[in-house]
Amino acid sequence: SQTIHQWPATLVQPVGSPLSLECTVEGTSNPNLYWYRQAAGRGLQLLFYSVGIGQISSEVPQNLSASRPQDRQFILSSKKLLLSDSGFYLCAWSPGPEQYFGPGTRLTVT
């Protein structure tokens, strides 16, 4: 069966510090991968998606970036965090029209 992992589960970072969130998928190959952010009490905002290694599409201009160095690895990064980057970050993968989400990372920028 397929599983999706995200780490860390929670993170508290100061403004201006770098960020690296990692997502890995097991049990499948060449999945579509997605990064979402959810602000408190809001819906999910699609940030990036990837259909293959090295292929990244950005949905929202921001100070975040994403990379896919391996088939089942998706990384979300920032060089300098802003207060507005706080939120719940979710990684998802899809084998088809549906998506399956990871447990998420709660990021608080102080």
Added chain:
Amino acid sequence: LAKTTQPISMDSYEGQEVNITCSHNNIATNDYITWYQQFPSQGPRFIIQGYKTKVTNEVASLFIPADRKSSTLSLPRVSLSDTAVYYCLVGGGSSNTGKLIFGQGTTLQVKP
């Protein structure tokens, strides 16, 4: 990607059937209709997906009329643990790489 409209919130009581309707007037030919459930501090969980007519699984039923411009998620005999946010999404067809745009969802509150 087709935009969806669903009620912001709904209240129900334990044991009742809950129907949440979603409108998606601009659904494309190759779009699927998918519903997710989300609890606080967790990622959305796939509930059910359909393309047309009726789909049923162990958790819910999905009713889709012939014109596919709306859909209804039916939760039989809800319990307190069904209190969550429910999202209706359309998309995932081969032409859009599976991108899904989440709206605000419907917050379902089940009362004892």
